[in-house]
Amino acid sequence: MPHPLRTRAFRLLFIGRTLSLLGDSAIPTALSLAVYLATGSTGALALVLGCAMVPKLLLLPLGGVVGDRFNARTVALTTDLVRCVTQLFVGAELLSGSPALWQIAVAEAIGGAAGAFAMPTVSPLIRGTVAEPGLLRANSLMAVVNSATRLGGPALAGALILTVGPGWAFVLDGVSFAVSAALLAAMKVRHVPIPRRSLLTDLKEGWSEVRGRDWYWTSLIAHAVWNGAAAVLMTVGPALFVRELGGEGVWVALLQTGAVGLLLGSLLAGRAHPRRPVLIANLSLATYALPLGLLAAHAPVALTIAAYGIAQAGLGFLNPVWETLVQSAVPAHTLARVTSYDWLLSLAAMPLGYTLAPLAASAWGAEVPLAIAAVAVGAACLATAAVPGVRRFGAPGKQEERVAEVPA
Helix, strand or coil, rough: CHHHHHCHHHHHHHHHHHHHHHHHEEEHHHHHHHHHHCCCCHHHHHHHHHHHHHHHHHHHEEEHHHHCCHHHHHHHHHHHHHHHHHHHHHHHHHHHHCCHHHHHHHHHHHHHHHHEEEEEEHHHHHHHCCCHHHHHHHHHHHHHHHHHHHHHHHHHHHHHHHCCCHHHHHHHHHHHHHHHHHHHHHHCCCCCCCCCCCCHHHHHHHHHHCCCCCCHHHHHHHHHHHHHHHHHHHHHHHHHHHCCCCCCCHHHHHHHHHHHHHHHHHHCCCCCCCCCCCCCHHHHHHHHHHHHHHHCCCCHHHHHHHHHHHHHHHHHHHHHHHHHHHHHHHCCHHHHHHHHHHHHHHHHHHHHHHHHHHHHHHHHHCCHHHHHHCCCCCCCEEHHCCCCHHHHCCCCCCCCCCCCCCCC
């Protein structure tokens, strides 16, 4: 089987995705610093972040329908152009020296809405440009790029902020979306059209595909719990490290170790071929309970950091394996809708963790939400082993058969 990068369409997709991910990876650091410096208020930052998140959550199911009704290339190209404009606008606002908070919030809301339509197109784009035997390698390549940009993004943002200002990070991100759109315009993507029906009918069909696979919806619950647990750590972890565990430098060391683990796990996924991939991938996510539990128990910092690296390697392994399984098992005409439900559950769990963790920490101490999160993520991921579809998927003679590509 030829390497996916030898296929022109995937090569263009890979380059565009790499550039947009690199630009996006610098935005969280630049946005948080720019808004805080401009307003001096953490509440203002929360407002801007909420404006970006809420439209994304509300519109994700609709984004899945649009991704299936229309060619994923067209949808992705359009959303890239929209996000290009919004990021360039925010960059110009910041470079002006007197940014208006409400204008930044509106631009981020529009960008978040565009993201709701862009996210479900990723799997159809990969499946539409790569033959099935090359899907795992293609998804692994995408995961490696994602991990590498997470590792280098904060450093890029820091360099831009210290030299030319945070506004240029948004300009860079806008340019990356423009290049990605141009590359998408130059490629062709296979597309299976679906008949035009009511929006509710399309949403129901996508949900029935999710509900009809016990390995899928039970795994989604475990993945959502993982995201909620990650939000708990990101919320109470910094304060705990600053106050009691060595300061900001140690917290940064933990995050960087996690980024390295994520990259190594992504590389491993391209080479490993477990006989029961869903089971192994979910069990790898259960390792996230280790750093949470060790942190709650005030274990040695070096041990906690090492455990976090292992846990992130588990995530790095799961991501490309999971994407490949879904792309192989789910009919092409419902893939965008199915993945939109995946994103919806994952993203919805994170605000819950962000909200509940500080309340629990203020009432009982940071150790309590960390311990609860450790138990929850370990139990949820391990419990999927009791699901017949999780255990059997990939076993000899038990591989799920894909249904017909074209709907009746």
